[in-house]
Amino acid sequence: MKLELLLSGQLFFSALVTGAVYVLIGLGLNLVFGTMRLLNIAHGEMAMIGAYLAYWLFALWGVSPLVSMLLAAAVTAAFGAAVYKGIFRGLLASNMTLVRLEANSLLVFLGIAIILQNAAILIFTGSPRAYQYMDTMLHVGGVALTQNRLIVLLVAAVIGVLITLFLRFNIYGLAINAFIQNRQAAMMMGVNVDKIQLMAFCVGFGSAGLAGALLSMLEQVSPYMGFSFTIIAFVMVILGGLGNVFGGMVAGLLLGILETYGVAFTSPSFQLVLIYGVFVLVLVFRPEGLASMGRRL
Amino acid sequence: MRKLWLAALSLAVVTADASSQSAAPVKVGFSIARTGIFAAGTQTSLNSYELWAERVNAGGGLDVKGTKRPVQLVWHDDQSNASKAAQIYEKLITSDKVDLLIGPWGSPASLAIAGVVERHQFPTVVGAASSVKLREIKAGNIFFTSMVFPDKLAQTLADILKANGYKSAAVLTVQVPYTLEIKSFLVPNLKKAGIDVKVDEGYPPMVRDMTALLLRVKEAAPDAVIVLSFPADTAIYMNQARETGINAPFQFNLIGPTREWFPKQFGAHANGMVTIGSWHPNKAEWPKAKPFYDAYTKKFNEKPDYSDAILGYMACEVLEEAVRIAGLDKNALRKTLASATFDTLTGPVKFQGVENVATPTGLSQYQNGQLEIVWPPNIATAKLIRKGAAKP
Numbered sequence: 001m002k003l004e005l006l007l008s009g010q011l012f013f014s015a016l017v018t019g020a021v022y023v024l025i026g027l028g029l030n031l032v033f034g035t036m037r038l039l040n041i042a043h044g045e046m047a048m049i050g051a052y053l054a055y056w057l058f059a060l061w062g063v064s065p066l067v068s069m070l071l072a073a074a075v076t077a078a079f080g081a082a083v084y085k086g087i088f089r090g091l092l093a094s095n096m097t098l099v100r101l102e103a104n105s106l107l108v109f110l111g112i113a114i115i116l117q118n119a120a121i122l123i124f125t126g127s128p129r130a131y132q133y134m135d136t137m138l139h140v141g142g143v144a145l146t147q148n149r150l151i152v153l154l155v156a157a158v159i160g161v162l163i164t165l166f167l168r169f170n171i172y173g174l175a176i177n178a179f180i181q182n183r184q185a186a187m188m189m190g191v192n193v194d195k196i197q198l199m200a201f202c203v204g205f206g207s208a209g210l211a212g213a214l215l216s217m218l219e220q221v222s223p224y225m226g227f228s229f230t231i232i233a234f235v236m237v238i239l240g241g242l243g244n245v246f247g248g249m250v251a252g253l254l255l256g257i258l259e260t261y262g263v264a265f266t267s268p269s270f271q272l273v274l275i276y277g278v279f280v281l282v283l284v285f286r287p288e289g290l291a292s293m294g295r296r297l
Numbered sequence: 298m299r300k301l302w303l304a305a306l307s308l309a310v311v312t313a314d315a316s317s318q319s320a321a322p323v324k325v326g327f328s329i330a331r332t333g334i335f336a337a338g339t340q341t342s343l344n345s346y347e348l349w350a351e352r353v354n355a356g357g358g359l360d361v362k363g364t365k366r367p368v369q370l371v372w373h374d375d376q377s378n379a380s381k382a383a384q385i386y387e388k389l390i391t392s393d394k395v396d397l398l399i400g401p402w403g404s405p406a407s408l409a410i411a412g413v414v415e416r417h418q419f420p421t422v423v424g425a426a427s428s429v430k431l432r433e434i435k436a437g438n439i440f441f442t443s444m445v446f447p448d449k450l451a452q453t454l455a456d457i458l459k460a461n462g463y464k465s466a467a468v469l470t471v472q473v474p475y476t477l478e479i480k481s482f483l484v485p486n487l488k489k490a491g492i493d494v495k496v497d498e499g500y501p502p503m504v505r506d507m508t509a510l511l512l513r514v515k516e517a518a519p520d521a522v523i524v525l526s527f528p529a530d531t532a533i534y535m536n537q538a539r540e541t542g543i544n545a546p547f548q549f550n551l552i553g554p555t556r557e558w559f560p561k562q563f564g565a566h567a568n569g570m571v572t573i574g575s576w577h578p579n580k581a582e583w584p585k586a587k588p589f590y591d592a593y594t595k596k597f598n599e600k601p602d603y604s605d606a607i608l609g610y611m612a613c614e615v616l617e618e619a620v621r622i623a624g625l626d627k628n629a630l631r632k633t634l635a636s637a638t639f640d641t642l643t644g645p646v647k648f649q650g651v652e653n654v655a656t657p658t659g660l661s662q663y664q665n666g667q668l669e670i671v672w673p674p675n676i677a678t679a680k681l682i683r684k685g686a687a688k689p
Contacts, residue, residue, distance in 0.1 A: 144541070144542065269499050
């Protein structure tokens with residue numbers, strides 16, 4: 001590919017948007033996985049619920065997804081609270097079940113994912129749905145920006161900053177950090193375990209729902225959309241470091257840039273080779289994650 | 298008196314026995330992907346099967362050589378897995394003991410079941426599947442209603458470009474078996490037609506961004522951009538082609554534009570997009586087309602997909618007519634399928650070997666928000682128009 005194309009603003013914008021999508025998708029998983037080591041493979045299904053909410057609110061009442069994303073976050077956060085209180089609270093409180101919980105959580109969340117996907121098929125059918133929203137072009141310095149893609153980028157940036165500030169300066173955010181660093185020590189220092197775990201579930205699930213609502217502007221909504229989101233989220237979490245929320249965001253951005261520019265330098269056929277090749281290299285040479293140097297956020 | 302009672306009792310037993318036999322449903326079996334990578338694409342086919350069963354039952358049942366019997370659909374999820382499909386068809390035949398078979402969705406699964414139905418000598422009609430390999434295996438018990446076999450589609454694309462004076466093309470292909478097969482015929486056909494293939498690139502399924510690829514296409518500035526895509530990447534192409542400023546007058550997406558969501562997502566930008574399609578609900582020559590369109594729209598609250606939904610319904614109509622002529626005997630059914638001409642919602646269907654040779658391979662284009670058949674000229678409902686320049 002010619003140099004001017006590689007240096008083009010269009011390619012850079014696309015790389016940023018792809019990275020922003022990954023950041024949005026992966027953010028919430030890090031909180032759940034990082035605080036409680038729970039393998040939430042229903043994460044993508046939370047995004048699916050958010051996407052359906054946004055679709056139907058727009059299709060029936062013309063509600064902007066920029067508004068419905070907040071409702072989607074609330075609904076999926078409430079679902080997260082219900083899952084925590086109904087299933088995991090007791091399991092996390094018992095030392096006997098806590099030991100095996102990481103492995104068992106995979107099956108529990110798999111069951112939840114299957115139930116949610118099939119419920120969506122029964123209620124909405126399997127037909128993909130889509131709507132047209134904010135797809136006009138803006139032109140900035142010779143670069144064409146589709147409005148809805150720009151919005152996704154901006155919202156991802158705002159949410160990333162908000163969560164970073166929350167984890168760094170808010171008392172509950174600091175408590176979550178402490179929990180991620182050392183669960184036992186945090187408990188001994190008086191951190192309210194139940195409250196923190198509940199909060200992690202709510203924020204984790206809620207952010208996935210918000211991401212799904214936003215992404216419904218760009219992608220078709222279907223009961224099957226969740227799986228690819230879950231895979232991306234796990235890759236981000238591993239690359240960035242378990243429980244390292246800021247690291248996960250950096251990993252998401254890097255992944256987007258790697259994917260876009262890697263393909264530009266080589267060929268689209270190398271897309272998956274690049275992504276999973278880097279993933280394997282990080283696992284081998286830096287299993288603690290790319291961003292885990294010094295003090296973790 | 299006693300003899301009269303005995304006669305009446307015997308008559309009652311015989312009548313009861315006969316009526317219970319005529320009421321026994323005709324079981325129509327199939328597998329379909331309800332989970333896995335193809336799941337999002339199969340709903341419209343399933344809708345067509347259900348609509349057909351409902352129509353037949355509302356009319357008193359399936360005509361089995363003069364006796365009407367209700368239709369009962371028996372299906373299983375093959376999870377988008379061809380091996381699973383083969384197991385399911387074994388089960389449908391030996392355990393579920395179905396009377397009729399419709400093939401699975403997709404070419405890989407159809408190839409997988411061909412051996413099963415051949416071993417059991419169970420004639421099967423398939424809707425949404427087409428691969429040249431299916432023709433090559435010379436199966437005697439599998440019949441495809443599809444008119445988009447890869448070699449025919451490739452030739453059709455080359456023909457329409459040549460007829461409209463286009464001199465160059467870019468070909469982008471999602472790397473799945475069906476599209477790779479089309480590409481293997483398309484690129485040589487384009488070159489044979491004197492069309493310069495300036496870009497020939499593949500990309501993986503589940504791609505999220507095509508900008509780098511599309512910038513290469515924009516740089517090449519071809520007359521035609523042919524994207525052998527599936528629904529998800531069709532949507533990505535539509536969004537990012539506008540962003541990168543692709544202005545080719547002919548733009549084609551393989552699968553996606555005939556689906557209900559496509560015009561809803563892209564509005565006026567859909568106009569000018571070309572796709573596969575040999576069906577139109579308003580063609581007077583196809584009197585079954587409009588009733589199907591109306592019934593489908595009413596039942597499912599959405600328009601039918603002009604591709605897979607049609608192929609699925611065609612398969613059912615073919616079976617329906619074959620059973621009316623031949624009954625449920627497998628040998629008679631096979632002979633009828635191999636020799637008769639069937640009347641369907643897209644006109645006549647006739648099989649030569651595995652392939653439907655009566656329905657032309659057509660292309661449709663969005664014009665003023667509606668899909669119009671633009672090729673071949675003998676079934677066209679409108680002329681091909683140039684895609685409006687994308688305003689980046």
